[in-house]
Amino acid sequence: MSGLADVAVVGAGPVGVLLAAELARRGVAAVGLERRADAVPDGGDGDGGREVSTHDTSGDRADAALRSRAVGLHATALAAMEASGATDRLLAGARLVRVGEARRGGRTLGVVRFDRLHARHPYVATLPQPRTEAALARTAQVWGAPAVRHGAAVAALIPRGDRVEVRLDDGGALEARIVVVAGGIRARGLLPLPAVARPYPDHYLMTDCGDTSDDGDRAVVHLDPRGVLESFPLPGGRRRYVAWMSAGEGDPAARLREAVAQRSGSDAAARAVDDASPFGVARSGLTAMRAGRVFAIGDTAHEVSPIGGQGMNLGFLDAVTLAPLLARWLREGAEGAPSVSLRAALDAWERARRTAASRSGRIAAVNTMLGRPSRAAGAEAVRFALATPARTVLAHAYAMGFDPAARSYRVPR
Numbered sequence: 001m002s003g004l005a006d007v008a009v010v011g012a013g014p015v016g017v018l019l020a021a022e023l024a025r026r027g028v029a030a031v032g033l034e035r036r037a038d039a040v041p042d043g044g045d046g047d048g049g050r051e052v053s054t055h056d057t058s059g060d061r062a063d064a065a066l067r068s069r070a071v072g073l074h075a076t077a078l079a080a081m082e083a084s085g086a087t088d089r090l091l092a093g094a095r096l097v098r099v100g101e102a103r104r105g106g107r108t109l110g111v112v113r114f115d116r117l118h119a120r121h122p123y124v125a126t127l128p129q130p131r132t133e134a135a136l137a138r139t140a141q142v143w144g145a146p147a148v149r150h151g152a153a154v155a156a157l158i159p160r161g162d163r164v165e166v167r168l169d170d171g172g173a174l175e176a177r178i179v180v181v182a183g184g185i186r187a188r189g190l191l192p193l194p195a196v197a198r199p200y201p202d203h204y205l206m207t208d209c210g211d212t213s214d215d216g217d218r219a220v221v222h223l224d225p226r227g228v229l230e231s232f233p234l235p236g237g238r239r240r241y242v243a244w245m246s247a248g249e250g251d252p253a254a255r256l257r258e259a260v261a262q263r264s265g266s267d268a269a270a271r272a273v274d275d276a277s278p279f280g281v282a283r284s285g286l287t288a289m290r291a292g293r294v295f296a297i298g299d300t301a302h303e304v305s306p307i308g309g310q311g312m313n314l315g316f317l318d319a320v321t322l323a324p325l326l327a328r329w330l331r332e333g334a335e336g337a338p339s340v341s342l343r344a345a346l347d348a349w350e351r352a353r354r355t356a357a358s359r360s361g362r363i364a365a366v367n368t369m370l371g372r373p374s375r376a377a378g379a380e381a382v383r384f385a386l387a388t389p390a391r392t393v394l395a396h397a398y399a400m401g402f403d404p405a406a407r408s409y410r411v412p413r
Ligand SMILES: Cc1cc2nc3c(=O)[nH]c(=O)nc-3n(C[C@H](O)[C@H](O)[C@H](O)COP(=O)(O)OP(=O)(O)OC[C@H]3O[C@@H](n4cnc5c(N)ncnc54)[C@H](O)[C@@H]3O)c2cc1C
Pocket: 010, 011, 012, 013, 014, 015, 016, 033, 034, 035, 036, 053, 054, 055, 063, 068, 069, 070, 071, 072, 073, 129, 152, 153, 154, 155, 182, 183, 184, 185, 186, 187, 206, 279, 297, 298, 299, 300, 306, 309, 310, 311, 312, 313, 314, 315
């Protein structure tokens, strides 16, 4: 057993690293434990597109491959990360998407204006996830967070009164006053909490490639009868395509190329697709976010369908809002149970984050449903909604304006 840490963070994905940075700026040195042998390279200039994982259906592939999953950073999370300096670092490499457009058969159904949001960051900032992780790792380093221990896979967490024993796969162990599990969905078994899961039947192909479309800085959602094609601008003159696909055989890149050509109507855009990765989607989560001295945040606590584009942002808000409470517990003496008022604050935190996850999950579920092969009536309903004030509500929802944490980061009217 080596030493007693104040906090151990399991998992150095985006959420765990942000938590370490938020703790470090409050003077708490958290021990970061990551089972991957190496840090995720930042993918270089716009190269994140070659870095793909699925929603974890592929087991170790998720580790072997460099990952570009999340690309969208939303207004509320950007505002929440300002104090640490992470937001400036993220925005330095990001592309700003101010308008989203829904189309069908080449016809515009309507637009969603992020630039009309009453927010400090009236846009969706796009950045491949490996570059987001690199910017957060730099932020943690600048605040003096200890270097993450790579190759440290946590096998079990054992409560021992005023501390938690953290057992590693390799037989090593350490102890911490508080443990936060930010290890994604596969780390859920570390907590003594039941999980609930709702897999969706949908399958997608995605790629990040050169942007040869005519869509510029616009995000476009093609509501095609054959299933949705989402098209998001990325930094470095690149674009992400995500297409709903029926089950089928054949070369994924060729199938995605065909979907891009048919659904966007642009052969030029389709020609840039030279690679594609499949992924499936689910909504799942733990039934609580805390068991004594062990907390769960990010995907460990709640996974939402990536078709909503909010999972990572949700985890960021978990981390930013939990850090001050953990720092307070340590200040008040974490060898004891939390004081009555801290316990109330921790309960309120958990309620708020579970509400946030449930709202995000609903938005993502609607998005997932809208992306299925659609009848014209569905597209008409979208056209109607985007012609009314409902489109402002939609922009607000995608920017995570309905997250309870948004209240703290709203700009006064
Ligand atoms: C195709 C796709 C597109 C997406 N797009 C978006 C988007 O645009 N916007 C958005 O907000 N979200 C998006 N998401 C969701 C987003 O990728 C996840 O929500 C996010 O990665 C969760 O971060 P995390 O840090 O909680 O978990 P992870 O990213 O899963 O990181 C967990 C880390 O913990 C490590 N780990 C696991 N178990 C252990 C252990 N036992 N011991 C030590 N280390 C461990 C893992 O190796 C990993 O590094 C998308 C997801 C997919 C699949």
